[in-house]
Amino acid sequence: MKAAIYRRTGPAAEVLSVEDVDTPDPGAGEVRVRITASGINPTDWKTRAGLTGQDPDSFQIPHQDGVGVVDAVGEGVDDGLVGQRVWLFLSAFGNRYGTAAEYSVLPVAHVRPLPGDAPDELGACLGVPAVTAAHCLLVGGVGDPAALRGRDVLVAGGAGAVGHYAIELAKHAGARVVTTVSSDEKGELARAAGADLVVNYREPGAVERVRGFTERVDRVVEVALGANLELDLAVAGAGTVIAVYANEPNDPVVPTRRFMVANATISYVLLYGVPSAQLEAAVAWTADAAGSGALSPLPITRYGLDDVVAAHEAVENGAVGKVVLVP
């Protein structure tokens, strides 16, 4: 099969190539998926660049997320799955066969059916962004989306991939959502996702506008804790959970006493280490929301497999929306 691979970590143009590799067979408990679209996330280029770990032991096909059709199953897997359209998550986690190829082989536990009318562009973007958003909305709470009904949620960066799905999932659960963006273009995306109020955080009076919407949020889905400390503290109160899923170039100084006075909780999230029951809850909610048509794709930029270097560079340079590779 044709696959994008790297044998050592480094800059995209130096380490990524497209080659023919043996098409893998699924082992026990695994499925093979013919990939129709491969979603690229920041974690994919950071891993390829060597920012998160070690070089691969022989080769690595990148990308955690994707969509495709099951074409073979391993021992112990229901062969009724063959022909099923699925979305994939954590495909390249502890696995050489990520989704940037014509086929991926991965544990059956890491695929979910994709509703017939859902576009590939949606299925390719659910794994990292939507599952992270779902977990950020559930972590430290009762673990049930129904508990968000009527609650107030602040989503920082509502036009980002995680932010987009945080808005859609929170609205689907019946929450009221205020979100922040940095431009009119991104504001339109956040409004289209269903946010009740969109605030440009670069404009004067942003904190007051958010406080005008609500004086206390139940939950913050936070992409930049240090940059947004004052805003988060302005709407944090007893029981507020601030779920932080991204780091900044410099770690913030957390004002402990002010968070103590607020009786707020900061909860740090890294998808790769989420306990399995909580991961399952986030995946189940994502699958349910996608199945009921509550989730939408972000604007998509498509690249062919041969253009994997340009695709990685686009994500690395902060492309708005999602970058998708089509094998």
Ligand SMILES: NC(=O)c1ccc[n+]([C@@H]2O[C@H](COP(=O)([O-])OP(=O)(O)OC[C@H]3O[C@@H](n4cnc5c(N)ncnc54)[C@H](OP(=O)(O)O)[C@@H]3O)[C@@H](O)[C@H]2O)c1
């Ligand atoms: N912990 C995890 O498991 C996990 C999972 C997924 C993603 N991540 C990480 O989370 C980050 C975002 O991922 P993504 O896929 O959502 O990226 P993305 O689609 O590029 O979105 C990032 C968004 O954050 C916004 N942003 C940056 N600074 C902000 C600020 N101070 N206030 C409000 N918004 C701000 C950006 O918009 P503006 O700059 O225009 O405001 C952008 O819309 C990446 O660093 C990624 O590696 C971590």
